[in-house]
Amino acid sequence: MRTLRRSPLAMVITGTLAMAVTGSAFAQDAAAAGGRSATELDKVVVTANKRSENIREVPSSISVITEESIENSHATQLSDFQSTVPGLYISTNGSPGKTQVSLRGVSPLSSSATVGTYLDETPLGSSGIYQAANFFALDLLPYDIGRIEVLRGPQGTLYGASAMGGLVKYVSVAPDLANTEFRVGGGLSSVEDSGDLGWNARFGANLPLVDDRLGLRVSYAQNELPGYIDNVVNGEEDINSGKQTSARVALRWQGEAATLDLTAMRQTVDSDNNGVVALDPESQQPLFGDLTNNVIVDEPFFKDVDYYSATVNWNLGWADFVSATGYSESRSNQRQDTTVLYGGVADMLLGLPEPGSSYFDIGLDLDKFTQEFRLVSKESGPFEWMAGVFYTKEDAFQKQTAKLNQLDGSPLPAPFDAIAGTLAVLQIPSTYEETAFFANGAYNFTDAFKIGAGVRWSRNEQDFSQDVTEGILVPLGSTPNSSSEDVFTWSLSPQLQLSDEAMLYARVATGYQPGGPNVLVEGLPSQVDASTLTNYELGLKSLWLDNRLQFDLTGFHIAWEDIQVASVVNGISGLVNAGKASSTGIELAAVFHASSNFDLGLNGSYTDSKLDESFPVISVESPPYLVEITSGAKGDALPYVPEWSWNATADYYLPLSNGWTAHFGGALRYVGARRNGTTNRQDILDPSTTPPTLLMSDVTLPLELDSYTAVDLNAYVSNENWTFRAYVKNVSDERAYQSINDVTSELTDVTEKLVAAPIQPRTFGIEVDYRF
Secondary structure, three states: OOOOOOOHHHHHHHHHHHHHHHHHHHOOOHHHHOOOOOOOOOOOEEOOOOOOEEHHHOOOEEEEEEHHHHHHHOOOOHHHHOOOOOOEEEEEOOOOOOEEEEEOOEOOOOOOOOEEEEEOOEEOOOOOOOOOOOOOOOOOOOOOEEEEEEEEOOOHHHHOOOOOOEEEEEEEOOOOOOOOEEEEEEEEEEEOOOOOEEEEEEEEEEEEEEOOOEEEEEEEEEEEEOOOOEEOOOOOOOOOOEEEEEEEEEEEEEOOOEEEEEEEEEEEEEEOOOOOEEEOOOOOOEOOOOOEEOOOOOOOEEEEEEEEEEEEEEEOOOEEEEEEEEEEEEEEEEEEEOHHHHOOHHHHHOOOOOOOEEEEEEEEEEEEEEEEEEEEEOOOOOEEEEEEEEEEEEEEEEEEEEEEEOOOOOOOOOOHHHHHOEEEEEEEEEEEEEEEEEEEEEEEOOOOEEEEEEEEEEEEEEEEEEEEEEEOOOOOEEEEEEEEEEEEEEEEEEEEEEEOOEEEEEEEEEEEEOOEEOOOOOOOOOEEOOEEEEEEEEEEEEEEOOOOEEEEEEEEEEEEEOOEEEEEEOOEEEEEEOOOEEEEEEEEEEEEEOOOOEEEEEEEEEEEEEEOOOOOOEEEEEOOEEEEEEOOOOOOEOOOOOOEEEEEEEEEEEEOHHHOEEEEEEEEEEEOOEEOOOOEEEEEEEOOOOOOEEEEEEEEOOOEEOOEEEEEEEEEEEOOOEEEEEEEEOOOOOOOEEEEEEEEOOOOOOEEEEEEEEOOOOEEEEEEEEEO
16 A cells, blocks of 8 residues: 555646536436436447347347446556456556456467457457467557457357457447547546656547448547656666557448448557566565666567458348458567576676676567358347358468677677577468358247357368577577368357346357467477367346346356467477366356446456366486476466456446536456466486486476455546546555566576566546547
8 A cells, every 4th residue: 555646647636526526516406417217227239149139138248348438447458457357367468469368267378369359340360379369469449449348258159269268359439420520639647656647649530421321430549658667777767658559440331221331440559668577586575676677678569450341231131141351460579688588698608708688579470361251130030040151361470589699788799799699580480271161040939938059160271380590599490381170169058038137048158279280390299289168157147126236147167178288399399289177167247226326336256267187298308317397287277367356336427517417436356366377397307217216306386476456446527528537547556466477597597586567556647538
């Protein structure tokens, strides 16, 4: 707990809140003001099943993050939604775009994602295993986004690859063909004890070009992220500042029987350094002081996403035909300070007088094309159906470069620069091509009983090559390979309408994470197969107290097989299928509409996710000894998954005079303890005996992150044109961490520090929007 510092921005926010409270003296009677209904909660329409439906009638676990919620909390990245959705767990490595996402405990244990990402009708991000999708989840600046739908549990039948844990679906705001609107806004933000001031600016316009026929929507937003990490090496302050941008153009044409939507979007992230701190390896206390790191080589991160889509909805009379075409280009570049890991090469191996500095660059390029055609039945009659075909082609390229310099960053003296200045250059071109056919249907046996089912067959073919062109760390050479596989997924979901206000459903569904080709080396399989899981869930969606209390409860069990895990043979790494895992839990989502002015919300989850089998043993000959290594032990909790997490919210709306309304909101969020990995065991044996004699065993347990509780506050006053907002994130300035990793020398095996990404320190912000 830290004292609330009276920064200038904090004083402005306090004044804004005070004016809003003073304005309540002019409040009119809530009933007379109209607007919010005291009799029932608002209905929410989602497109989770690729048709517009009331969320209360969908037999699946879905959460919706509304545009109002995004704006009130000033959410700018996925990690801002931590604990706000049951079962959604997010860890970041200190920058937007460097994010790992899991749902229901299905952590990304290999190099590809376990949670899919869609923007409207199009998947974004790689389905292959060579684009590090596990670490670089799509992380959009959510401006001009109408809502975010989070689908929990596997979505393999409708959304295909890499949606085995669930799906995060961004739904953008469509052009309005009847109303002209302009919006301009901006804001300031300040982090506790930081001299860096953040700011943002945004603009949006909706223009009907031809009444009820043609409309255009354009938007642009820029968010300057304030830094708050200091570098003890050179004394530089606030080194982790960054910038996000979002630009979007959407055009809609509405005909008599068809609609055409065209969209172009560009999003960028440009971060100067990681928002991580250095911790003592033993005590896990700050090594150099609060919010401080020791960075020898700056660690910039850059990512841009260019996205284009064309969607046709055609009313055929007897059914709707949908064509969804998407093309995206994604470019990412990350630099990691590897001075601790490889700097000792300079003095310990080359004999120079002092260690050097080192860095590791990884560049990821992805071009992705997708096409989906589907037919969707009309909602008349007892039988609803959908059938479609999906195709995607990915051309990807990954480049890794490790460099060694003198400690000041200058090249090593000759001839050492030519010998070891470049430690490694590795290039991995790859392609991923998939074709899938899917169908689902639902039959209403009675007004109260309905059964839905779905199937999907997909085939993917992949090519890749690992080309090592320079360096001393990895043997030079080129190893091309290819793979192909067929995957079948299915779902079954009976539902029973207990009353007008309550629905009970069950769902069994499967999902998969695609496999891919391995480096061709004796001891590794030529390809790793798809990882699959089956999800069993039973859920209740109910309304009580004259539709003022929404209470949803879900229990689930997930059986995960053929987990993709890393294996090393003769110094060459690849993936193998091994082991099983399970995840069992309960999810709660409740909203109480206490009055026309006051809402209370509670989201929470309990998740018990663990390995049911140990990972395979990797044997490494080190004469005269044999070394056996395993990187996961039976009973290990899956990484970055807390057993308990919850989020409680309160929102109070107050009508004021002359068309003004005030809002006061708060959220109390709790995230339980987590581990950053699984148990690593190394056994040294004497192979000359039968059986081999165990000489020494070294067990390294994963690092643990403590639980934390944080409070966020927000308020606004608004009328038809103006909105003034103020917010405080992490009011008590809780110091807790979202991710943690060790930094260990590859030469001495000594861990010199831990690096951990703190949750956002106490942050004050003010925002203003004008619509006309």
